[in-house]
Structures are given as C-alpha cells and as structure tokens.
Amino acid sequence: MEVANKLNPTEAQIEGFLDPSAKGPICMVNLLKFREYAEYEDGRETSLSGFEAYTLYTEGVVECLKQVGGYLGFGGRVERLMLGEVEELWDMVALAVYPSRQAMLEMIQLPAYQEIHVHRDAGLLGQLNIETVDFEGSWLPRMTRK
Numbered sequence: 001m002e003v004a005n006k007l008n009p010t011e012a013q014i015e016g017f018l019d020p021s022a023k024g025p026i027c028m029v030n031l032l033k034f035r036e037y038a039e040y041e042d043g044r045e046t047s048l049s050g051f052e053a054y055t056l057y058t059e060g061v062v063e064c065l066k067q068v069g070g071y072l073g074f075g076g077r078v079e080r081l082m083l084g085e086v087e088e089l090w091d092m093v094a095l096a097v098y099p100s101r102q103a104m105l106e107m108i109q110l111p112a113y114q115e116i117h118v119h120r121d122a123g124l125l126g127q128l129n130i131e132t133v134d135f136e137g138s139w140l141p142r143m144t145r146k
Contacts, residue, residue: 003086005033005126017101022133026104027073027097029130031090038122046122051091054123058094060116068107070098090128101131 009017035050046053062072073095081089098104107113 003128005031005090005128007121007124007126009129017131018105022101024134025097025099026101027095027132028104029128029132030092030094030096031128031130032092032094033088033125033127034091034123035125038119040118040122042118048122050123050125052123053119057116057119057123060112060119061096064107064110064113064116065096065098067110067112068098068103070096070103070107073097 032054034054038046038048038050038053040046040053048056058072058075065071075092075094077092078089096104098107108117
C-alpha cells in the first residue's frame, strides 16, 4: 500500500465528493503532517511553526463548522502506531463532523473560511482526508450518538 500525503484533492476525488446521491452526516478523518516552519504562498516572513500556522486555521475552522451545523469531534497528537506499519507517522489526527457533504461544501465557500485557508496551506506538509459515512444498520454510530 502506497501512502501519499497531499494538500489538495484530485479532480476524481472532487467529482466523487460532489456526487449528489450521498445523503446524511459525514465525518472527515484528517491525518495531518506539519511543515517544520510555516511557508506562506505570498512569501510573507514568519517565525511560526507549521503546527502554529495550522492552529490559526483550526481556531477559525471551528467557527466555520458551527455555521454549517458541524463540529470538531476530536483532535489529538499522534503518539505512536498501535497496529500496522507505515514508513512515517502523521503528527496529528482531527475528526470533523458535518451534517452532510453539502454542509462541508457550504463551509469551504464561506468568506471566513477562504480567509483562514492560507494558514492551512502554510502549516501543512500534507494530509490524508478520509470521508466516513453513517450507514444503515451500522452498530457503531448508534452506540456512539449522544
């Protein structure tokens, strides 16, 4: 299995995300790898680490999530690999929950989101973003709902 962290989705991934047949809530599992130092596309000088730049993004994205009915379900530093093997671990995992794909699409189009996105790109070396969905008959979502 080859693993490649990226900053942006491919055209095929975008097309799949825009599929109108998807219904219901989603949880995006974000496996994050940070730059040692933030690198802003506009060339601005900064002493921020990649993590610090991404933290600026996270602070703003939490507010954007609320606007579309979503929330940050969990965020934590990767400590170690408990099972399996990868060449290199991610630095952090974050779970973002949305009422639907449409809600996520609305969020990324918000002016406030557009303003903070620069910090995401500056801080991240790359990531995996895994979309998970609740499916009928699933025991796990029923067991974990409030």
